[in-house]
Amino acid sequence: MSIWSELFSATGGSSPAVTHLAVYGTTLLAGGLGYLGGKLRARSELRDVQQNHERAQRHYDQNTSRLQSEIASLQDEITEIQKLLRCVPELAQRLSASEDVNTTCEQILNILQTMMPARRVCIFIAKKEGYVPWIGNGIDERILRTEVIPYGHGKIGWVGERGMVTYASQINDQTGLVRNQVFGASELLNADIYIPLAHSGNALGMITLAQLDRRPRFERQILGALKDLFSTTLAENRAFEEVAHRANRDGLTGLYNMTFFRQHFEIEVSKAQRNGGTLAVFMLDIDHFKHYNDTNGHMAGDEVLRRVGRLFKEHTRAVDISARYGGEEFIVLAPALTREGALHFAERFRTVFLAHPFLHKESQPNGTVSFSGGIAAYPVDGRSVDELIRAADAALYVAKRNDRNQIVSASGPVAA
Secondary structure (H helix, E strand, C coil): CHHHHHHHCCCCCCCHHHHHHHHHHHHHHHHHHHHHHHHHHHHHHHHHHHHHHHHHHHHHHHHHHHHHHHHHHHHHHHHHHHHHHHHHHHHHHHHCCCCCHHHHHHHHEEEEEECCCEEEEEEEEEEECCCCEEEEECCCCCHHHCCCCCCHHHHHHHHHHCCCCCCHHHHHCCCCHHHHHHHCCCCCCCCCEEEEEEEEEEEEEEEEEEEEEECCHHHHHHHHHHHHHHHHHHHCCCCCHHHHHHHHHHCCCCEECCHHHHHHHHHHHHHHHHCCCCCCEEEEECCCCHHHHHHCCCHHHHHHHHHHHHHHHHHHHHHHEEEECCCCCEEEEEECCHHHHHHHHHHHHHHHHCCCCCCHHHHHHCCCCCEEEEEEEECCCCCCHHHHHHHHHHHHHHHHHHHCEEEEEECCCCCC
C-alpha cells in the first residue's frame, strides 16, 4: 500500500485536503519520474551522438591517411616521370651520336644498366639468318657473334614475331603445345624480360634482361619508351650503314672501293709501325680480260668480275680488306701476314680461282680464266701505303711478263 493510500485510509478518505494532497503528490511523483526519464533518454542520445562522432572521426582519419598516402605515391610517381622525361632527351642525344651498331649497342647497354639494372643482359642484332647475340653483361661471351637464333624459333623468335615487350610469366602462360613445339626443351638464353626491337615491320634486334636488381615504377612504360628509342636508333644506324656501304663499295663486285681501302690501309700501316707488326698487300690482274670481253661480250665480262668479288668474300679472312683497284685489277690488304704468309694465301686463292666454273673459260688463250699476282709486305718492301702498292704492282707486272697465271713476291722497295 502506498503512502497516499495509508493517509487516505487513516483520515477516513473523506477529507478534501487529504484528497487534494494525494492528487498533488501523485502528479509531483509522475512529473519527477518523467523528468528523470527524459534525462536518461537525453544522456543515451548524447552517448549515441558521441559514438557516431567518434566513428565519423575514425573514418575521416582513415580516409585522410589513405588520401595522404595516395598523394605521396602520386608525387613519387610524378617525380619518376619527371626524371624519365629529363633523361629521354639526354639518352636520345647520346644515341644519336652513335653512327654504327657497335657503338649504339654499347650505349644501350650503359643506359639499361642505369635505368633497368640487371645481372644478365644481352643485346641481339637481327641478321639475315636470325638473331645474333652481339654484346652483353653476365653471359657466356663465347656465344657472342657466333650463335644464331633463327626467326620464329624459341622464346626470342616468338617474342620477335609478337613485337611486344614480354615477361617470362606471359611466356609460361602459353599452352603446353606452344611451349613444347615453339620454345623447345632448351634455350640459348632464358630471361625475365624480352624487349623486341623493330622499325616499320623490320626486325632490328632483341634485348633480354634477367635477375633485375630493382624494379622501377612505371616499368612497362619505361620499357616501352626504351623499346621505341632503341628501335629508332638502330633503324637510323642501319640506314646510315646502307648509305655508307653503297658509298664505300664498288657497285659491280660488291668489294670496297679504293677510297675506303686506302683509308684503312693507312690505319693498318700506322698500327704496324707502332706495334712493330707486319702486313701484306696482294694485287692481281685477270689475264687476257680484254680478249674475254671482245669474245664473249661485256655482260659476260661483268659477270666474271662479280664472281671474282664473291670469291674474295668467301675466301679471305674477316680482318682482310678486298677492293677493286680498277678495271679487272683487284687488291687485298692482309694485316699481320708476312711476305711468305701472304704468298701462301695467294697461292691457295689462285687454286680456288682456277677451279671456279667461269662461263666461257675455255675461250681464253690459255684455256681458262686465270690471273697474275704480286705480293709486297711491310716493312721489307715498303713503309708507306704508296711504297707497298708500288712494290706489289711491280711484282704483278713481273708475273705478267713471265707468261702470266702466276704470283710473284716483291724483292724490296721500288723507286718512285
